[in-house]
Amino acid sequence: MGDYIVRATAANNQIRAFAATTRELVEHARAAHNTSPVATAALGRLLTGGAMMGAMQKGDKDLLTLQIKCSGPIQGLTVTADSHGNVKGYVNNPEVMLPPSAQGKLDVGAALNLGVLSVIKDMGLKEPYVGQTHLVSGEIAEDLTNYFAESEQVPSAVALGVLMNKENTVRQAGGFIIQLMPFADEEVIDKLEAKINSITSVTALLDRDMTPEMILEEVLGEFGVEIMEKTETRFFCNCTKERVERAIVSIGKKEIQEMIDDGESIEVNCHFCNENYHFSVEELKDIIRRSR
Incomplete structure (x- = not known):
């Protein structure tokens, strides 16, 4: 199996989690849009987050759209995902080039700068649900974490990563979303916060060729992680x-x-x-x- 998403629970259902490996779909997007390295990293993170959030939807025809409008040179991004692992997306300025960040990494935050994240859920009702939050860093994972906290009141930890090869193809891509249920014990909350804070970055885990299952075991192993479902994910556009x-x-x-x-x-x-x-x-x- 190539790219896929796993859904899991831990700590007697007090924690729910999703993890994904998305190298192939991010590479597909890079090739289709001929994106620069920093645009690939930004789009790859949003595609990975969108794929996992799409998998959270319950209805067969539910559609999720993540849209970022921003003041940075990338100008904006849009990703759409369904509940079956299909995801597609684009950046407004795929050729954006920026110097590395102070840490020597692709500077996605500078590419986006200030802006607004909109999460649009079309669940077949008269009007879609729209949640909006301001970007807190432009790094996308932190912005999605902030969205879950502000718009859905769900304490979450979102980690997204894209690693590039020297010839600008995608070496690794993936991430996780871990969420606390409303009835989670204080002890579980404290332990989980400490564990997540101890992880350097999801790209470090991906660079060790860790699968989604291994990543969740690394983060949630002490809580008794149980894999519930495994879903293929792919870049798929339904245009004809x-x-x-x-x-x-x-x-x-x-x-x-x-x-x-x-x-x-x-x-x-x-x-x-x-x-x-x-x-x-x-x-x-x-x-x-x-x-x-």
């Missing part, structure tokens, strides 16, 4: 030429006729997977005929 055609129809016959009058074919790009869809003048004429 037919779906793009429906988007073209929605802009209106007048605008389509203007394209036809220009006498040139058009190309429509999917933001999420960077696939280009070509429509000839004859195809545009056919779209108008069929939409009457």
